[in-house]
Amino acid sequence: MPAAGFDELDVALADAVRSAPRVSWRELAPVLGVDPATVSRRWSRMHSAGVAWVTAHPAGSATPSCALVEIDCVAGRSGEVARVIAGDTEAATVNVVSGARDLLVLAQAPDLDALSGYLLDRLEHVPGVTNVRGHIVTRPIVEGSRWREGALAPEQRRRLHPRGGTRPDRGTALQAPDHRIVRALNIDGRMSFAQLAERTGLGPVAVRRRLARLEAAGLITFRCDTSRDLSGRAVTVYFGSLPVLDLEDAEGRIRALPGVRACNLVAGPHNIIVDAWLRTAAEAHDLERRMSGELPTLRIHDRSVVLRTVKLVGRILDAEGRAVRSVPLLAEDPALRADATGA
Secondary structure (H helix, E strand, C coil): CCCCCHHHHHHHHHHEEEEEECCCCCHHHHHHCCHHHHHHHHHHEEEEEEEEEEEEEECHHHCCCCEEEEEEECCCCCHHHHHHHCCCCEEEEEEEEECCCCCEEEEEECCCHHHHHHHHHHHHCCEEEEEEEEEEEEEEEEHHCCCCCCCCHHHHHHEEECCCCCCCCCCCCCHHHHHHHHHHHHHHHCHHHHHHHHHCCCCCHHHHHHHHHHHHHCCCCEEECCHHHHHEEEEEEEEEEEEHHHHHHHHHHHHHCEEEEEEEEECCCCCCEEEEECCCCHHHHHHHHHHHHHHCCCCCEEEEEEEEEEEEEEECCCCCCEEEEECCCCCHHHCCCCCHHHH
């Protein structure tokens, strides 16, 4: 149940925005059975309070190199270290966790060389850090943007199903104007075309055309995240291993497991890391039993419970998990400051 001040309609609204992050309130209102003004007012209240927000990030062939990074800290300094690291563009998500590591960070950079530089030249030298262990992501199995709370009925989900599919773009990089669009949508994924045009220096028509191309090509992903006020969930991370011959068959089984929000194949002492959102921490072993039943060759070597999320995909959170400010996931690159006439 949502916390005081929010109700089931707020939860359903957030789940609807997860399915259609840039849908207009006029289109969404009949799906929820209310009027557009109610939808707009409720979203504005949640967004202003930092309870719900939409973020965009590069996807497909534009996906940066990523690593899940375990960090050990000097006793008593994990919170301080987490806040320092959260200010880095490369640190997309920063969690303070229980267990055999103090922090778990999702780090990203344009390529493997840049990612290696961040791990070796930045993270290892942050005051208070005693050890850094990086697990390079080789392939995502479940991406966080696919998470749904389950607050919508099947017919509601069907009406929000995106029209058409993507046509994968084999290009290796975003063009300069695209980079500016994605960077702006990092900050507010529901930014209007007029606001995007003002922020990027492009014309509204060019912004609309370029964003449509990015979405159709699968080069951008939108996600709606919420604070604990709405989700009320505990987060458990599992570190495990599967025989390489079982990996392909395991992917579909993992996607079907309830509670799995994200899952990545990684290169390291473990080859799979699962991020689960559970109603309570007590459900951690229930999911582990379910995973073992579906994947008999899976071996869970370690597990951690997230004690506090300091940063979530570019959003700095307060102690209650509410978004207070944004750190863009893409750094401003002088080489990409192309003239808008190239749009």
